[in-house]
Amino acid sequence: MPMGLPRLGRVCLCLLVAGLAPLGALHATDDIAPQWRFVHNAPETEGDQRYAYHWRVLRAALEVTRSKYGDYRLEPGRPMSEKLQVIDMQRPQVGLNTLVLDATQTLEEALLPVKIPVDKGLLGYRVFLIQAADQPRFAGVQSLEQLRQLRFGQQREWSDVAVYQVAGLPVVTGSSYEGLFHMLMLRRFDAFGRGVSEVSGELAHWRKKYPQMAIESELLLYYPLPVYFWFARTDEGRIRARRVEEGMHTLMADGTLDRLFAEEYAATIEQLGLDRRRMLMIANPHLSSNHPFDKAAYWFTPTP
Missing domain, CATH: 3.40.190.10 (Periplasmic binding protein-like II)
Structure with a gap:
């Protein structure tokens, strides 16, 4: 600080320096590697809250991998139907690069899934x-x-x-x-x-x-309906998928996924009385045989 600066000038300069810190932080957050920018499907209509939980899970998976992979940005794309979401994911230009959707064999041929069910099959x-x-x-x-x-x-x-x-x-x-x-x-x-x-x-x-x-x-x-995070079958898509898969395994291992699931759905499951309903089961003809149904910890089951 210059010795001859009047007191008022010193105060203003201090405030200016202090005010620059958030701007520096803002620019720092802009300096994120392209592969760690996750642009996901947005709500389709006003009041559409179907995926709010899923993005909380994704954020948690990215947080637990931050020390290894670094900062990230999670943001919605423009609203569009599921069909257009899948099309947009396969385009080379900037658009959606992260999707949450139920599995089909056709979708597996087009996109790369992280095969840990986000909502435990609910x-x-x-x-x-x-x-x-x-x-x-x-x-x-x-x-x-x-x-x-x-x-x-x-x-x-x-x-x-x-x-x-x-x-x-x-x-x-x-x-x-x-x-x-x-x-x-x-x-x-x-x-x-x-x-x-x-x-x-x-x-x-x-x-x-x-x-x-x-x-x-x-x-x-x-009917079996696993919901996964999906990524493009490109080099960047595989890098994103690898990070999210590591994060999801950590959330499973430390109980975080179970906690998030309970926080989001336990009251609804109790309110709807799933264990007291007459359950009728049908097949899902869309699924390949390559899903982790043998891992009991991955799946929710109503119990009487």
């Missing part, structure tokens, strides 16, 4: 959004044959469509995620199958507009 447990007045129709369903007498809504491009169809369950498809909730209320179909991890937030959002919407109270449909 998405494969399905309950139904219905019109509350229709609950008596579902109360009498005891078998798949009886379930086949109902119609089920799904988005046209979702892998669930073929799962339902192969099981003989009639499907009415819609062109958009948001539109399916409107179609249910217009009775275009009888039920909208939703993952346990999705349904409570969706009901809370849509019941403001449709107070007659409800979660069916007695049935639980299950």
